[in-house]
Amino acid sequence: MSTNLQTPIDYLKGVGPNRADLLRKELGIHTYQDLINLFPNRYLDRTQYYKINQLQPNASEVQIVGKIIKFEEVAQKRGKRLVATFKDETGTMELVWFRGQKWIRESLKLNTPYVIFGKTNLFANKFSMPHPDIELLSEHQANLRSNMQAIYPSTEKLSNKGISNRVMTKIMQNLFLETKGKFAETLSKNLLKENQLISKPEALFNIHFPQNQEALSKAKFRLKFEELFYIQLQLILKNLINKKKIKGLPFDKVGEHFNNFYKHHLPFELTNAQKRVLKEIRSDLGSHAQMNRLLQGDVGSGKTIVALMSILMALDNGYQACLMAPTEILSVQHYNGLVELCKDLKIRIKLLTGSSKTSERKEIHNLLENGELDLLIGTHALLEDKVKFKNLGLAIIDEQHRFGVKQRSKLWKKGPSIILENGEQSAPIPPHILVMTATPIPRTLAMSIYGDLDISIIDELPPGRQAIKTVHRYDNNRLKVFRFIRDEIAKGRQVYIVYPLIQESAQMDYKDLMDGYESIARDFPAPKYQISIVHGQMKPADKDFEMQRFAKGETQIMVATTVIEVGVNVPNASVMIIESAERFGLSQLHQLRGRVGRGAAQSYCILMTSHKLSENSKTRIQTMCQTNDGFEIAEVDLKLRGPGDVMGTQQSGVLNLRIADVVKDSNILQHARYWAKQLLSKDPSLSHPENAVILNTYRQMAKFKNIWNYIS
Ligand code: ADP
Numbered sequence: 024m025s026t027n028l029q030t031p032i033d034y035l036k037g038v039g040p041n042r043a044d045l046l047r048k049e050l051g052i053h054t055y056q057d058l059i060n061l062f063p064n065r066y067l068d069r070t071q072y073y074k075i076n077q078l079q080p081n082a083s084e085v086q087i088v089g090k091i092i093k094f095e096e097v098a099q100k101r102g103k104r105l106v107a108t109f110k111d112e113t114g115t116m117e118l119v120w121f122r123g124q125k126w127i128r129e130s131l132k133l134n135t136p137y138v139i140f141g142k143t144n145l146f147a148n149k150f151s152m153p154h155p156d157i158e159l160l161s162e163h164q165a166n167l168r169s170n171m172q173a174i175y176p177s178t179e180k181l182s183n184k185g186i187s188n189r190v191m192t193k194i195m196q197n198l199f200l201e202t203k204g205k206f207a208e209t210l211s212k213n214l215l216k217e218n219q220l221i222s223k224p225e226a227l228f229n230i231h232f233p234q235n236q237e238a239l240s241k242a243k244f245r246l247k248f249e250e251l252f253y254i255q256l257q258l259i260l261k262n263l264i265n266k267k268k269i270k271g272l273p274f275d276k277v278g279e280h281f282n283n284f285y286k287h288h289l290p291f292e293l294t295n296a297q298k299r300v301l302k303e304i305r306s307d308l309g310s311h312a313q314m315n316r317l318l319q320g321d322v323g324s325g326k327t328i329v330a331l332m333s334i335l336m337a338l339d340n341g342y343q344a345c346l347m348a349p350t351e352i353l354s355v356q357h358y359n360g361l362v363e364l365c366k367d368l369k370i371r372i373k374l375l376t377g378s379s380k381t382s383e384r385k386e387i388h389n390l391l392e393n394g395e396l397d398l399l400i401g402t403h404a405l406l407e408d409k410v411k412f413k414n415l416g417l418a419i420i421d422e423q424h425r426f427g428v429k430q431r432s433k434l435w436k437k438g439p440s441i442i443l444e445n446g447e448q449s450a451p452i453p454p455h456i457l458v459m460t461a462t463p464i465p466r467t468l469a470m471s472i473y474g475d476l477d478i479s480i481i482d483e484l485p486p487g488r489q490a491i492k493t494v495h496r497y498d499n500n501r502l503k504v505f506r507f508i509r510d511e512i513a514k515g516r517q518v519y520i521v522y523p524l525i526q527e528s529a530q531m532d533y534k535d536l537m538d539g540y541e542s543i544a545r546d547f548p549a550p551k552y553q554i555s556i557v558h559g560q561m562k563p564a565d566k567d568f569e570m571q572r573f574a575k576g577e578t579q580i581m582v583a584t585t586v587i588e589v590g591v592n593v594p595n596a597s598v599m600i601i602e603s604a605e606r607f608g609l610s611q612l613h614q615l616r617g618r619v620g621r622g623a624a625q626s627y628c629i630l631m632t633s634h635k636l637s638e639n640s641k642t643r644i645q646t647m648c649q650t651n652d653g654f655e656i657a658e659v660d661l662k663l664r665g666p667g668d669v670m671g672t673q674q675s676g677v678l679n680l681r682i683a684d685v686v687k688d689s690n691i692l693q694h695a696r697y698w699a700k701q702l703l704s705k706d707p708s709l710s711h712p713e714n715a716v717i718l719n720t721y722r723q724m725a726k727f728k729n730i731w732n733y734i735s
């Protein structure tokens with residue numbers, strides 16, 4: 024009989040109420056189970072012992088046996104430090120403590136064999152070890168100690184309160200002793216066999232007390248597989264359940280608007296990728312289940328037309344649609360663009376943003392509720408409770424990464440009710456949802472983050488686009504860059520010059536922008552040259568006015584902060600200059616670059632930087648110069664920043680994995696997903712006896728919320 028792992032941690036030998044409290048608060052460890060799942064961050068290889076005369080500068084941690092022969096307190100600028108002279112048969116070195124001196128002085132004995140372990144410094148020809156891990160040689164030998172020592176996650180508070188790594192290890196040992204290491208298996212025999220996984224008890228023992236690297240890597244593989252497997256299982260189940268449970272509004276026909284537009288007003292031939300994606304959307308909309316689809320497509324891949332044609336399908340079936348964008352500029356642009364595209368169709372479109380006047384809002388609210396408006400475009404303003412649709416059938420969110428799950432679920436509630444057979448009104452039926460993003464991420468990662476969404480990808484740019492040429496220039500080459508701009512303008516082209524915008528130092532950025540603007544104005548004097556400027560401190564109406572001037576070609580140069588980052592479309596602009604490019608993240612650089620290369624002309628992106636570049640900035644700049652492929656760039660970005668940062672906090676919960684890493688372990692992830700799918704296709708209700716263990720584990724995890732909830 025195995026121990027109940029839900030036992031509170033207070034009951035474990037060596038813990039007690041105070042420590043239990045600390046463990047709860049600092050590490051979220053409440054139960055035996057939580058503790059066993061506290062996996063080490065790293066391991067120290069303690070198979071080796073060093074002699075003092077073998078020490079090398081800049082080596083990693085070393086382990087030495089010796090005795091303390093003297094203590095000394097040394098005054099320093101603030102307070103004092105405790106220095107012990109440590110001796111073995113080959114020489115002496117110093118052990119140094121800056122904190123906890125009283126306790127150390129009292130508990131360490133002179134002339135007694137100790138084992139010390141830690142990093143050494145070399146100073147004035149003498150090695151020293153600050154805050155060594157120190158233990159009596161006799162205890163060291165008596166301990167159930169493995170050769171590879173686990174280092175557990177910790178916090179300052181824990182170490183200050185005496186829960187050192189050694190204490191943590193001891194507590195973990197107690198857990199294994201008390202439970203005799205009898206942990207229940209959590210995967211089926213079949214999965215273990217097919218994937219050559221070691222058993223759960225063996226894996227747990229070896230993750231905490233590995234005897235060697237090989238045992239450790241087997242343990243890691245098994246535990247990562249398990250973690251990813253259960254997440255995938257949950258995602259796939261959720262998706263299956265959604266499809267069954269959530270009734271969708273049936274869009275049964277392809278009607279007049281769609282056909283008319285397709286036959287007579289389509290401004291260009293759709294790419295194959297656009298056609299494929301439209302088919303995917305159409306089959307969702309016709310399926311009588313609610314669509315929840317993510318449309319990924321690089322900047323300029325033509326997501327807007329796909330959005331429009333989906334909207335037309337909604338209208339043809341008697342429903343309204345809305346399109347939400349993260350910024351005012353982008354909403355206005357979508358509005359103008361779609362009004363233009365639909366000018367020969369009889370469609371009623373309105374724009375609603377934060378700066379819409381009260382009277383306009385009222386009118387829009389009324390039109391919407393009466394069903395006299397077909398399409399509403401706008402910002403977050405669409406989410407307000409006052410905005411009620413008569414029968415919203417499709418909601419599209421552009422640039423999904425700017426919105427959270429919460430906003431998506433708000434849109435859900437704006438769907439219409441229907442009359443039920445018994446004559447009563449149903450609860451609102453959620454509209455179909457299409458979210459679009461130009462921040463592409465690798466498919467496997469997308470699956471684990473947006474697991475509740477189906478995914479469509481536009482992986483092809485419209486024909487005739489020339490690859491944008493990207494170069495890196497240092498600040499002192501600015502005059503040459505200006506000459507280049509002049510030549511391009513002489514050819515009739517337009518130019519963006521973008522300055523960084525960082526929230527914390529908005530003031531400074533504003534100054535940079537204005538200084539830059541002045542120097543550009545000097546080199547590009549009116550009336551020959553006209554310059555627009557757009558930044559975050561301007562009123563939306565003024566921003567819009569300047570954007571429009573540029574879009575109409577009345578100005579040749581647009582000086583701006585990153586407010587133009589998303590979606591802005593001026594096909595005649597062919598040069599993008601990014602100032603202080605080292606201050607931008609990769610995906611931002613890619614987004615900015617995507618503002619050019621939208622017309623037929625050869626386009627250029629010039630990344631201006633100072634000479635001082637960190638390794639990380641160098642990689643970003645190089646990547647930009649080497650490739651235009653958004654997916655490739657996204658992969659580099661993920662490696663540089665990690666998925667949590669790339670995806671934003673809204674989605675990072677799911678990335679909060681215990682042992683696996685969705686990027687580094689993407690092979691295991693794919694593997695785990697494959698097996699989860701296999702399992703559910705053969706045994707959808709997990710009712711076969713051999714899968715009982717999986718069902719049980721899954722239920723346990725759900726019960727104790729060890730599985731993440733993806734969407735409200
Ligand atoms: P994004 O995916 O970045 O939102 P857009 O929808 O704004 O891209 O499209 C970028 C540009 O490409 C627009 O000017 C649009 O008119 C044009 N475009 C889109 N699809 C095609 C196509 N199939 N053929 C030619 N041009 C296209």
Ligand code: MG
Pocket residue numbers: 326327421590
């Ligand atoms: Mg777009």
